[in-house]
Amino acid sequence: MRRSVFYDFIKGFIEENPTFRLVIGMCPTLAVTTSVVNGFWMGVSVIFVLVFANVFVSLLRKVTPDEIRLPVFVILIATPVVIVELVMRAYLPAMYEILGIFVPLIVVNCIIIARAEAFAFKQPVLNSFADGLGIGAGYTLNLILISGIREFLGTGQITVGSFRFPAAPFFEPAAVMLTPPGGFICLGLLMAVLNVLLARRERKAKAQAV
Template sequence: MSIIREFTKGFYKENPVFRLALGLCPTLAVTSSIENGIGMGVAVISVLTCSNFVISLVRKVVPKKIRIPIFIVIIATFVTIVEMLMQAYKPELYKSLGLFVPLIVVNCIILGRAEAYASRNNVIYSIIDGLGMGIGFTLSLVIISSIREFFGNGTLYGYPVLPTSYKPVLILVMAPGAFLTLGYVLCFFNWLDMRFKNRN
């Protein structure tokens, strides 16, 4: 396996949100604006990379039966570090992400990668995998949050892009809009996948 393929698989082929349907709670909850989406994405990238690194370091000494609690404690440690850093340097982001910062611990992507990848592969590959998957997750957050912010608020990354005569579709930045956007984006990616398969 090549490093580049390991790195890029998270972008489309094994994208955690669109292809594997993992980590859906933060995908829905923090995507009301691009800024929140990117903030959450960066937090997940750092936790995922660090936890993949440590878990692949200890993978040979961890007994199989209690591996899940050990993985969770490792992940929770890094989440606590990220939480404290964010509280200190980005207090506003911390406030708007709120509950979902400690909840990175139970993001299925992180435990999923620990179980499926980092506990079976060497350190270098695990770091690459963590980075790639994290970036894939961030990409999907950015896609969903741009749709929601554009139509629901008429802005992109906080800058107004639509004329003031545009009436924002407010429902898109609220809870039902999150489900609706994700549903249609998933549908689009399914359709894309089918087109590719038919062509081959």
């Protein structure tokens, strides 16, 4: 079966959702999701790196010997990360400070090397591009979802620039949501709920098939 480019794009949202299905790239998913804005910029950085790395890995897949593919991947990933670092430091210095070491750490984000190894190294350029874009966008949505929950419960409102929703918190914010324990438990529960829902859906599908 020939893979359609559109499928390779769309699968990153549900079927191969990096956080909830593939369960990779945990560290930044937790570290930067204390506010929606942070989550968004982290997501954008990952999209850029992922697309860049996927495209170049795919372009070079025929000339790269299997034995040295990992070092090649690392270089092809580190390059766009450095670009992101420099651009962000120049134009979004405040965000660069907040995201801290997690910008250079995109280099070791398992999502990217996993996509290079499992997908881009075997697939044509266009599909790899779509895959990077889709997985990256799925990842960004996850980050926004998790950071939305954490920011809302942890500060009582969601702040994007000068926009605040709701205008004033209507409950006493639980500071724990912004701390590591809150992050772990929040993501764990989110995954638990999704697992249960998916298991139920699969059971239903099976029942219908019979």
